[in-house]
Amino acid sequence: MPSMKTFVLTSATFALAAFSAHAQTTRYDVKTLNFDLWCQETEKLDPDRCDKRLPQDEKNFEAYRAKVEKYEIPYLKRKENDELLDRNVLHADPVDNPLDKNYQAQTQSTPSSNENAPQ
Numbered sequence: 001m002p003s004m005k006t007f008v009l010t011s012a013t014f015a016l017a018a019f020s021a022h023a024q025t026t027r028y029d030v031k032t033l034n035f036d037l038w039c040q041e042t043e044k045l046d047p048d049r050c051d052k053r054l055p056q057d058e059k060n061f062e063a064y065r066a067k068v069e070k071y072e073i074p075y076l077k078r079k080e081n082d083e084l085l086d087r088n089v090l091h092a093d094p095v096d097n098p099l100d101k102n103y104q105a106q107t108q109s110t111p112s113s114n115e116n117a118p119q
Contacts, residue, residue, distance in 0.1 A: 028076040033065045 038061055039050035050057070 028073060028080075030069075030072060030076070033061075033068065035061050038064060 035053065035058075036050055039045050039057060040047060042064070043057075043060070045057070
């Protein structure tokens with residue numbers, strides 16, 4: 001039965017790895033590259049040649065895909081950080097948006113000053 005136990009552990013490991021890889025890519029809107037679109041749009045090859053999927057074309061596509069994926073996640077992280085900075089720091093300025101003009105900020109629950117008082 002050791003082989004069955006090994007099979008179950010191996011299957012669980014692969015399932016966990018697949019799940020964690022999927023979870024990592026769902027946070028950012030990572031686009032999947034398509035060979036046919038790459039061949040026709042990026043390389044400007046005619047559709048008949050792209051349909052043949054020559055080994056050299058496959059090799060070039062994989063190299064291109066690897067290069068793009070290397071920079072895509074850091075780019076998306078930087079973009080997210082820039083959006084957070086813009087929203088939370090640059091546009092959440094209390095001088096430009098005073099509380100007396102912002103009803104939503106006025107109605108946010110704040111701890112009462114009596115809650116922390118010693119009894």
